[in-house]
Amino acid sequence: MEFIDVKAQYRRLEAPIRARIDAVLAHGHFIMGPEIAELEQQLAAFAGARHAITCASGTDALLLPLLAWGIGPGDAVFVPSFTFFATAEMVAMTGAVAVFVDVDPVTFNMVPGQLEKAIDAVLRRNASAHPLPAQALHRQLTPRAVIPVDLFGIAADYAALLPLARSHGLLTLEDGAQAFGSRYHGKRVCGLGAEAAATSFFPAKPLGCYGDGGAIFTDDDTLAALIKSLRVHGKGANKYDNVRIGTNSRMDTLQAAIVLPKLAVFDEELTARQEVAAHYRSLLAGVPGLTLPTVPTHCTSSYAQYSVLFPSETVRDHVAAALRGQGIPTAIYYTTPLHLQPAFAHSNYTAGDLPVSENLSQRILSLPMYPFMPEADIAAVGRAIVHALQQTPPSHS
Numbered sequence: 001m002e003f004i005d006v007k008a009q010y011r012r013l014e015a016p017i018r019a020r021i022d023a024v025l026a027h028g029h030f031i032m033g034p035e036i037a038e039l040e041q042q043l044a045a046f047a048g049a050r051h052a053i054t055c056a057s058g059t060d061a062l063l064l065p066l067l068a069w070g071i072g073p074g075d076a077v078f079v080p081s082f083t084f085f086a087t088a089e090m091v092a093m094t095g096a097v098a099v100f101v102d103v104d105p106v107t108f109n110m111v112p113g114q115l116e117k118a119i120d121a122v123l124r125r126n127a128s129a130h131p132l133p134a135q136a137l138h139r140q141l142t143p144r145a146v147i148p149v150d151l152f153g154i155a156a157d158y159a160a161l162l163p164l165a166r167s168h169g170l171l172t173l174e175d176g177a178q179a180f181g182s183r184y185h186g187k188r189v190c191g192l193g194a195e196a197a198a199t200s201f202f203p204a205k206p207l208g209c210y211g212d213g214g215a216i217f218t219d220d221d222t223l224a225a226l227i228k229s230l231r232v233h234g235k236g237a238n239k240y241d242n243v244r245i246g247t248n249s250r251m252d253t254l255q256a257a258i259v260l261p262k263l264a265v266f267d268e269e270l271t272a273r274q275e276v277a278a279h280y281r282s283l284l285a286g287v288p289g290l291t292l293p294t295v296p297t298h299c300t301s302s303y304a305q306y307s308v309l310f311p312s313e314t315v316r317d318h319v320a321a322a323l324r325g326q327g328i329p330t331a332i333y334y335t336t337p338l339h340l341q342p343a344f345a346h347s348n349y350t351a352g353d354l355p356v357s358e359n360l361s362q363r364i365l366s367l368p369m370y371p372f373m374p375e376a377d378i379a380a381v382g383r384a385i386v387h388a389l390q391q392t393p394p395s396h397s
């Protein structure tokens with residue numbers, strides 16, 4: 001069994017994908033070829049944003065808006081602790097300080113009330129109301145931005161986060177790398193009104209290419225122009241006119257050619273993912289010792305991951321081992337919350353600072369999930385979990 005079967009999707013779309021690749025091989029515009037503009041137009045329309053700007057990865061899609069906003073040393077950027085490393089890594093890459101905020105135990109997304117406390121703690125340079133990184137105590141940092149993450153496919157609480165951020169003068173960068181295609185109050189992720197949004201086309205994401213790729217979304221014409229310059233060495237009117245320090249962060253034309261036919265069937269695949277989730281729910285709802293994902297009624301999920309919770313690390317690890325023994329792959333996203341990662345050791349966070357993130361990292365397990373996952377495989381995963389939970393020694397549960 002596969003955790004995510006990207007080859008199954010290729011088998012369904014082989015003809016249109018090959019035709020698109022052949023067209024690129026024929027015209028030879030491998031860098032910023034016509035497929036890039038075509039994809040950017042389609043992505044913007046799909047997400048309901050004025051601009052979509054492709055770039056080299058989801059990681060760069062986070063970095064470029066931060067650079068465009070001039071965020072750097074002396075600035076604080078608020079990020080959830082329970083997310084993929086890149087969310088906080090790119091903040092540190094700019095020289096700004098990542099201030100970690102805890103997440104909701106049900107949606108796994110940033111808690112607006114905790115964000116408010118964290119902003120206040122930075123402004124007052126006082127960690128008594130909210131844990132702070134050492135750098136925020138050494139000097140007065142300026143709160144500049146917040147990066148809410150739409151974890152596993154569910155949009156963060158933007159109805160609360162956006163007004164809160166604006167009332168403190170913070171810019172919001174939505175990290176929609178796992179949730180592209182999902183809806184929030186009817187609107188698509190990456191078009192929810194944040195000053196900028198980022199997504200990733202890493203192959204295992206809901207909308208993946210066959211390599212690295214990403215995109216930035218914004219309604220702000222000035223920001224869009226700045227990001228387009230930064231992704232090509234700070235170009236001005238032409239590419240040998242360098243008006244600022246930028247980088248090389250273009251998405252390959254071939255990767256755009258691969259995403260285009262996938263985007264055409266993306267809605268179908270999103271529905272298929274929701275059907276897999278519904279099937280899991282029909283098999284596993286009410287099983288003692290198991291918490292299934294909850295999608296708030298105003299949201300739909302792209303199910304980048306189907307992540308369940310067990311009562312303890314012991315039970316989680318027992319179930320994962322039992323599944324592995326039957327050839328069923330699982331994954332733990334994330335084994336270590338970011339505030340406790342070695343790369344952030346200099347921030348001096350300690351265990352207990354962000355209890356929900358720490359607790360989730362011990363109890364969470366992601367199950368195989370991809371569009372059109374065979375029903376027999378879903379049933380086998382369901383049976384294996386029920387069986388493993390029955391075998392768990394009661395002293396451990």
Ligand SMILES: *Cc1c(COP(=O)(O)O)cnc(C)c1O
Pocket residue numbers: 057058059060083084086087149175177178199200201202212213214
């Ligand atoms: C995958 C991911 C990224 C980074 O995307 P890449 O394309 O792998 O660079 C950033 N944030 C989150 C939440 C992700 O899941």
